[in-house]
């Protein structure tokens with residue numbers, strides 16, 4: 001535990017020096033998201049869903065992207081739009097079991113700004129609808 005804490009402190013020191021930009025999304029994930037989503041994004045069955053199957057798939061269509069940007073953990077994060085975009089793009093590449101489809105767009109600060117960081121009122125219902133949409137797109141019988 002001490003090791004992890006001092007590693008995080010070392011990261012922050014580097015960040016403050018402006019020399020560890022490439023590490024920043026991973027550090028922000030650890031500080032702001034990992035407590036619920038776990039280190040590998042697998043979450044907690046029944047409490048926090050795994051991002052490993054959903055994030056890439058939701059990111060392939062507009063309503064899915066809007067959902068990703070408006071779940072409470074994202075919309076209400078203290079990170080800036082720029083930091084959030086970098087974090088989500090890092091998550092797309094590092095916390096997914098789903099191969100990245102060709103042409104998948106990265107998130108941008110501008111796209112995040114357009115949501116006005118407004119949390120969705122009916123997160124669970126929207127998520128269930130989007131999961132059905134994703135399943136239908138994968139198995140169009």
Ligand code: HEC
Nearest residue numbers: 032033036047048049050051054068071072073074077123
């Ligand atoms: C307090 C626990 C908690 C924290 C902290 C948290 N999340 Fe979440 N996250 C959830 C839950 C629960 C859901 C499922 C939707 C819901 O019920 O709100 C979710 C859903 C998501 C989703 C949509 C994927 C899906 O399958 O629903 C993304 C993307 C996401 N979170 C990203 C983040 C990021 C990025 C952070 C850190 C900046 C973060 N979350 C912090 C609990 C959390």
